[in-house]
Amino acid sequence: MLKKRIIPCFDIKDGRVVKGVNFVGLRDAGNPVELAAQYALAGADELVFLDITATQENRKTLTDLVAQIAAEINIPFTVGGGINSVADAEKIIRSGADKISLNSSAVKNQKLITDIAKSLGTQAVVVAIDTKLIDGKWQVFISGGKVATGLDTVQWAQQAEQLGAGELLLTSMNNDGTKAGFALDILNLICDAVSIPVIASGGAGNMAHFKEVFTQTHATAALAASIFHYGEIGIQQLKDYLKTENIAIR
Numbered sequence: 001m002l003k004k005r006i007i008p009c010f011d012i013k014d015g016r017v018v019k020g021v022n023f024v025g026l027r028d029a030g031n032p033v034e035l036a037a038q039y040a041l042a043g044a045d046e047l048v049f050l051d052i053t054a055t056q057e058n059r060k061t062l063t064d065l066v067a068q069i070a071a072e073i074n075i076p077f078t079v080g081g082g083i084n085s086v087a088d089a090e091k092i093i094r095s096g097a098d099k100i101s102l103n104s105s106a107v108k109n110q111k112l113i114t115d116i117a118k119s120l121g122t123q124a125v126v127v128a129i130d131t132k133l134i135d136g137k138w139q140v141f142i143s144g145g146k147v148a149t150g151l152d153t154v155q156w157a158q159q160a161e162q163l164g165a166g167e168l169l170l171t172s173m174n175n176d177g178t179k180a181g182f183a184l185d186i187l188n189l190i191c192d193a194v195s196i197p198v199i200a201s202g203g204a205g206n207m208a209h210f211k212e213v214f215t216q217t218h219a220t221a222a223l224a225a226s227i228f229h230y231g232e233i234g235i236q237q238l239k240d241y242l243k244t245e246n247i248a249i250r
Helices: 032-042 063-072 086-094 104-108 111-120 153-163 184-193 207-216 235-244
Strands: 005-013 016-021 024-030 047-051 077-080 099-102 125-134 137-142 147-152 167-172 198-201 221-224
Touching: 005 032, 005 198, 005 235, 016 032, 024 032, 032 047, 032 063, 032 235, 047 063, 063 077, 063 086, 077 125, 086 099, 086 111, 099 111, 104 111, 104 137, 104 147, 104 153, 111 125, 111 153, 125 153, 137 153, 147 153, 153 167, 153 184, 167 184, 184 198, 184 207, 207 221, 207 235
Parallel strands: 005 047, 005 221, 047 077, 077 099, 099 125, 125 167, 167 198, 198 221
Antiparallel strands: 005 016, 016 024, 125 137, 137 147
8 A cells, every 4th residue: 555645835926935725815934945955854755836826927937946945855846837838847857846736737738738748757747636616516726726617626637647647636725724624525536536646635734634634535645734834733743643543654
């Protein structure tokens, strides 16, 4: 059985780590290079770096910042935001990232998933899905959660896998930043519908929420931001707790 992974997430705006609730009300959480180094030392299994305004501002990901972070850490590192071509993806990998994350660009140009997978390998392609429960249906949103696509979340997850995604990062917008727990229902639907790893994101508020997501869904990793950034839970503290709950953790 794959050991579960704990992944801190950096939402980057203007070169700083920020965090909001339900994708709005952003507040500063620190310097990304310093935080990355701290998390690598603390035992994080991977890091995810999302340049959350790159798509809205129609610009490229901050590759200089990616290179600075990569120089400070020795753990896998996924970068997303503003990646619209194979060349963009290759530049991010050359800057030091291990994987790239596609969200809005993958919805707008589905062939991009396949093209990047052919260039870099499926293991380097993460498709991030921001989903929101509206009138009983989980729907895909893009552009930092601001634009509804009308796509059914489960169908899009299956399509992303078929196109060449090696991993999915599923964020429930309803749960994001609420600290009320992960969206176990949609996670179960997605995990049952695909055969690639699924990272759970959105809603972590305490250590028991990580136990829930690992025992009640087939998510292979759990991602969180504010509880780590603001020191509410330590990475090693969380891992020790999960081990006492007999959850195989890295």
